[in-house]
Amino acid sequence: MSEEIGKITWISGPVVRARGSRHVGMLELVEVGVDRLVGEVIGLKGDQMTIQVYEETAGMQTGAPVYGTGLPLSVELGPGLIQSIYDGVQRPLPLIEQAMGSFINRGAHFDPINREKKWKYTPKVKVGDEIQGGAIIGIAMETDTLEHRVMLNPDDSGTITWVAPAGDYTVIDPIAKLKMGKEEKTLTMLQRWPVRRARPFTNRRPANIPLITGQRILDTFFPVAKGGAAGIPGPFGSGKTVTQHSIAKWADAEIIVYIGCGERGNEMTEVLQEFPHLIDPRTGRPLMERTVLIANTSNMPVAAREASIYTGITIAEYYRDMGYHVALMADSTSRWAEALREVSGRLEEMPAEEGYPAYLAARLAEFYERAGYVNNLNGSQGSVSIVGAVSPPGGDFSEPVTQHTKRFIRCFWALDKSLASARHFPAINWLDSYSEYLEDVAGWWREKTGKDWLVMRNRAMELLSEESRLSQIVKLVGPDALPYTERMVLETTRLIREGLLQQNATESVDAYSSVEKQIRMLELVLYFHERGMSIVKRGAPINLIHDLPVVDTIIRAKSTVTNEELHKFDEIQKQIDDQMGQLDAEYRS
């Protein structure tokens, strides 16, 4: 399959130039040097090709051979992806560990998908069926509960001439034969897809179902829709990774693809060690059974970091095509942009802003546009939602990656260092964040909870922005100068901040809030506000409200009331009624 196509003439870090064949394709996968390191052709000029190499190039010599494969950089797709952990170019890290020990050596070649494991397979087509690309030809049980819908490659179509009976097969065993024109093609459960090409679908659907994450500040205040794209920018230590992990754990997606792109090794290990023990509240199965991990940590080769984003999104699209809701976390897209910059710098391209190449925005757009809620070729519906972390240097949101990202996402969760310093987590600043999906998902909330979520949510946001205005005054003259009605706003917003927005990811009751719990809490706080306001307006001093025992109860409700005991909120509401009722009576006369 691979023949020599040239010899190395120049080496600088991950970028190599070679001279030879003029028949090499742009973005073709090549093997470089005597160790046959994986690389990709990123530039051609006459007989000179520029290659980015996905492995460490130390020790490589000029004059060493380059081998062509004739194929673009692709991923293998088929049953066995779930629960895998890959590097940026889909090499299975556990197999690398088995073969090479604790450290990643160069030149490892392993099949991304196990060739020996047998899957319980049931065909869904019969001889004579005419099928189009993307059609489901059979079902393999990937885990006890997850149906892996084996699909025809989107580029193929034809007539089924033979079907294997139901049984246990490996991913390379023939499962059907397809007559395409004059040729007959043997189908297996395994297919390949070039990572830089988005998998096709019929058309987009409106994104109007929220991706429920169990995180109150996200679901209640800044929801992202299934098939939408959200960005989490924040300086270091503001909780990007913890937020990403929380979403990966609790999001109501059927498949999670988590890309650790240029981040810490220990964080990937944490996911690897924690997810098999965490139970998905919806299926009762370990979270790992819906997760695919791509780990290209910061010390792994930089070009593979660039590829890791594409590897991840292609796998996500593949499960979307089966009709699943997929959520993809990319932590962090800034590291990916930096990998682009590093390779661009080695190519001596003319830089645009801060050394980033001029095509940075185009690449970001391409990536985020691969999110979507779509009608698939096979008639099913699926979605890919993207949550991308952004790591702006110095926490400065005006830098190019954050700015360009903002153009292509519709949901912006701005992390705030000062909230993080006060250990207010998730440290998402409610005044700087936004979601453009509010109107889109309002209908879903009404249907699901029977309550007017958007009105309540906007009321709470109004109070929070009022608080921000009032706190400017408080900073100058102290809180005592404010009228009681305005101090009532401050009392309520304290409840919103400490009782609703703050959420402890490490505490079992608080880590995940059901939609019903979220809306009850919101309703309760607003009820407290309305009752309190009417009493204060009659002249009751604010400290009487401040000292009500129910205030503490409301703040602690997030960790004392579980998702199953929502009736306890009725009791808290009764406490509000009792305690406020007394005050009300006193000041009515």
Next chain:
Amino acid sequence: MSEVTVQGGQEVVGVSRIEGPIIVVEGGANVSYDEVVEIQDSRGQLRRGRVLEVGEGYAVVQAFAGSTGLSIDGTRVRFLGTTLHIPVAEEMLGRIFDGLGNPIDGGPEPLTDHYADVNGQPINPTARIYPRDYIQTGISTIDGVNTLLRGQKLPLFSGAGLPHDQLAAQIVRQATLGKVAGAPPTEGEEFAIVFAAMGVKNDVAEYFRRSFTESGALTRVAMFLNLADDPPVERIVTPRAALTLAEYLAYQCDMHVLVVLTDMTNYGEALRQISNVRGEVPSRKGYPGYLYSDLASMYERTGRIRTSKGSITQIPILTMPNDDITHPMPDLTGYITEGQIVLGRELNFAGIYPPVAVLPSLSRLMKDGIGKNRTREDHPRWGAQLYAAYARTQDVRALASVIGEEELSDVDQKYLRFGRAFEREFVNQSFTENRTIERTLEIGWKLLSILPKKELTRVTLDEIAQYYKGDDAAN
């Protein structure tokens, strides 16, 4: 230029260009990327260098000791055919080396068959063990609210004139394996220490050496010194050489290793200098675009792996230029490391030691090393409560500076008292004071008891009942 093949690699006589520490050599064939070279000047003096770029018929070489005295025709460059390796051995503990790993204490070369590549190799994430064992440093601001775990990388962000060296020395002296609060101390759980100095003054290196001697630790310390007057280019290798030894000690000899790297800011400057000479496209403040990857290739050499009992814990020290935490060096470091300990100038002026600015400090791994069966059950919430209260104190102080302390509400007055006591009693401790974890927790609760119970929303009601000792105990 002529080419001679000698034993152990090809030799090229004469070079075509010399610019700063960068030498361009023409005429070598089949040169490897990142290969080590030996450079001989016209008087026969040897120095080492490394290949940065290879092209058809030429190689760009970086000379570690700079290019002083090299001439175009009189320089011989010998390509050694291998990447930079240093000897590694347990006997290297107790010894002092230069920035490239050559002994400078008058002793012999370490006797060993083990030579390891200074670049190391990335640890496979599947081979790691997630850090969960905390290190008791005896310092409240670390153990209590920014707990350090074995296998963590936790830098000290400091500024010129702040006592980061003292703090690092105190950590090294007092570090032991952490225990559940109240458990008796045990002996023999000391760390091996690998110390790397990049571009620091001789006084600083001497300070650490003396401090190691006084605490009797010198026999478990290996020092790699590239001082301020040593060639800057050598600094690129110094931390890598130190980490290479640390990896050997941790993963081959099952030791717990504490690596102190000081001062990473000088390292960054050396990297910038080379990048500059090579004419690379700069990103922020003239630093090369690959600064993040470069730093990660060192910081990520921390942790624990499943095949060894040992661990590497890193404490890099950075002096922030102009105390600016958004400067590329602390900024990119903070994105890679698992938290940061920030030293504050105001606290230092107030005579508080260690002047740890608690609010911007963070230990990301803390949550996994504390709490029930590790320190004490209330520890995580206790820590969050201290943080929240101290953050509130800052707001109150800002308000007090405008309207005056007398105008503050009772609760705010209590926050002011809490803040002062927090700095004087919790943050402040002497250079020789080694606090147990229960002592740290006790001080924290004593301070929280200054505040009304109602303000303590981060801790549970049970914990308040058990530990709260304030006047407010009644309601």
